[in-house]
Amino acid sequence: xxxxxxxxxxxLTIWGLLLFxxxxxxxxxxxxxxxxxxVFIVLVASYDLLIGxxxxxxxxxxxxxxxxxxGVAIAMKQGDNTWGFWILGTLAGVLVAAVVAVLIGLxxxxxxxxxxxxxTLAAASVALVLASQLSGLTGGEDGITYRSPDVFKSAxxxxxxxxxxxxxxxxxxxxxxxxxxxxxxxxxxxxxWMMLRIVGSPLGTVLKAIRENxxxxxxxxxxxxxxxxxxxxxxxxxxxxxxAVYATxxxxxxxxxxxxxxxxxxxxxMVVIGGMGTMWGAAIGATLMVLAQYYLRxxxxxxxxxxxxxxxxxxxxxPDRWLLWLGIIFxxxxxxxxxxxAGTIIRGRKS
Amino acid sequence: MTHPSLSTRxxxxxxxxxxAVNAVTCDFRPGELxxxxxxxxxxxxxxxxxxxxxxxxxxxxxxxxxxxxxxxxASQRARHGVGRAFQxxxxxxxxxxxxxxxxxxxxxxxxxxxxxxxxxxxxELTARAERYLEATKLADKAELPAAALPHGDQRKLEVALxxxxxxxxYMFDEPTAxxxxxxxxxxxxxxxxxKHDHTKTVLLVExxxxxxxxxxxxxxxxxxxELIADGDPGEVMSSQVxxxxxxxxxxxxx
Ligand SMILES: Nc1ncnc2c1ncn2[C@@H]1O[C@H](COP(=O)(O)OP(=O)(O)O)[C@@H](O)[C@H]1O
Ligand SMILES: [Mg+2]
Numbered sequence: 001x002x003x004x005x006x007x008x009x010x011x012l013t014i015w016g017l018l019l020f021x022x023x024x025x026x027x028x029x030x031x032x033x034x035x036x037x038x039v040f041i042v043l044v045a046s047y048d049l050l051i052g053x054x055x056x057x058x059x060x061x062x063x064x065x066x067x068x069x070x071g072v073a074i075a076m077k078q079g080d081n082t083w084g085f086w087i088l089g090t091l092a093g094v095l096v097a098a099v100v101a102v103l104i105g106l107x108x109x110x111x112x113x114x115x116x117x118x119x120t121l122a123a124a125s126v127a128l129v130l131a132s133q134l135s136g137l138t139g140g141e142d143g144i145t146y147r148s149p150d151v152f153k154s155a156x157x158x159x160x161x162x163x164x165x166x167x168x169x170x171x172x173x174x175x176x177x178x179x180x181x182x183x184x185x186x187x188x189x190x191x192x193w194m195m196l197r198i199v200g201s202p203l204g205t206v207l208k209a210i211r212e213n214x215x216x217x218x219x220x221x222x223x224x225x226x227x228x229x230x231x232x233x234x235x236x237x238x239x240x241x242x243x244a245v246y247a248t249x250x251x252x253x254x255x256x257x258x259x260x261x262x263x264x265x266x267x268x269x270m271v272v273i274g275g276m277g278t279m280w281g282a283a284i285g286a287t288l289m290v291l292a293q294y295y296l297r298x299x300x301x302x303x304x305x306x307x308x309x310x311x312x313x314x315x316x317x318x319p320d321r322w323l324l325w326l327g328i329i330f331x332x333x334x335x336x337x338x339x340x341x342a343g344t345i346i347r348g349r350k351s
Numbered sequence: 352m353t354h355p356s357l358s359t360r361x362x363x364x365x366x367x368x369x370x371a372v373n374a375v376t377c378d379f380r381p382g383e384l385x386x387x388x389x390x391x392x393x394x395x396x397x398x399x400x401x402x403x404x405x406x407x408x409x410x411x412x413x414x415x416x417x418x419x420x421x422x423x424x425a426s427q428r429a430r431h432g433v434g435r436a437f438q439x440x441x442x443x444x445x446x447x448x449x450x451x452x453x454x455x456x457x458x459x460x461x462x463x464x465x466x467x468x469x470x471x472x473x474x475e476l477t478a479r480a481e482r483y484l485e486a487t488k489l490a491d492k493a494e495l496p497a498a499a500l501p502h503g504d505q506r507k508l509e510v511a512l513x514x515x516x517x518x519x520x521y522m523f524d525e526p527t528a529x530x531x532x533x534x535x536x537x538x539x540x541x542x543x544x545x546k547h548d549h550t551k552t553v554l555l556v557e558x559x560x561x562x563x564x565x566x567x568x569x570x571x572x573x574x575x576x577e578l579i580a581d582g583d584p585g586e587v588m589s590s591q592v593x594x595x596x597x598x599x600x601x602x603x604x605x
Pocket of ligand 2: 395397438
């Protein structure tokens, strides 16, 4: 119980830092990192519903993420940047995600896990090819740049002082940028909370039962293929919503920001590092990974400079080798936290 | 005589060239406890698997209360009131003992699709699960993962899952196998209780002769996949057929 509490405390601290991050970390890059962490927590948590809770291996999560992002991007590019088109794009993206998830689910969730994984891989490849082929609509490899709704424009003054200039609170301008950040934060926090409710509900126990013993779950009266399809649809639509939110924040959508297999691998690493089947672990895994991606190079630069006098070390610590060090960190994390950080804290190292 | 609640007609399954269950036709009635005996490999577990839906027969049918179950998935049969405990313990190893039972309770209550209400708020489900924990004397182990239980307790949990399904048909496959003598009565008392309800249909695979004598209303004998004897326990047990089967020279009979 205490161990679970420790994990929750870590994850809630992360959410707390995200809540205040525009005030705590005011650099442009830092705000980018905070928004990315919030979105990836949702993306990883929704993936954990599949892989960690239900034992479903899918490689199509970035495809669903992309459906939402491209939905918003195309609607705002082809239409305009009003909320009407935003809603239209989001709904279209979520609907496509739901339909594709139902189709994949009903066609292949009753077969062997490995075959299902292959189907998702194929679907994700098709989506990637389509995105680059249908360049009239998707912008191809270049992606699409568009404007997000006007409330989020930096020039939009949310609050003004008596001279009519944008008000600053604790040095932070109350403009559209901060509105955009809190839009990302609150939608992501809401989705994360909803997923916590799902895993804590009777349905959540059925999902774990399917992972543990599919045949007995069926034997006591649960139609396993229906539950699997349902959770696949829930995860897919959540990923699509996260994509729509991220697209609104970035004002750019391309294969590299949403659809690519590189992101799929990031999600897999985040869920493994955080701890599969823990939900809270998603927050920990996503945070560590995004921070490493953004700051490991900086850190190494500092370390290389500090060790300048010592032979060999500065060479090893050269920022160009940051991927090598990222790999080493992963190996160490997996070694010391075999069930992921949250999983290992909760269950101990031996289990 | 009451109508049969469960019937199998010419129930047959072949694995490759081997016929594991061969044209078994049999009726089971509410309030009746039927013990199924037969040597290892006779086809008892396979017969159960076709009734509860783990296997689909090659030919023949399974009916419950006039509804044809033959092609239904196991989950649907469970919802039609066919409950089954397994010979080889078949639990949810990493889930707690309480969660194991609550799964069966919430399936029975049709609450498995609730996806937004915290489990803690559904006190009725937990209370019901706790009743089965107490009935099987597992209450003090409620929070342990099922995998951490000793073998005897896992067998009891296996039975508790079946009880929590509250079915019309109870199928026990060697429920006390490998259980110590001080634990077996816990399970047998529960089966006796179900029997005394007089509305449930109970099928029990069991080898221990004293148990059979105590509980059976009727005995059927399977041998090489065929039903070779069916009747009153005293008669069947003293019949030449059964003696031959258990002496291992029944080949001539078939
Ligand atoms: N899935 C299966 N595939 C092939 N053979 C099987 C399968 N299930 C059972 N059998 C065979 O069917 C026969 C009956 O087995 P079983 O029903 O387990 O017997 P019992 O429960 O009476 O000991 C055995 O010869 C067994 O090897
Ligand atoms: Mg058997």
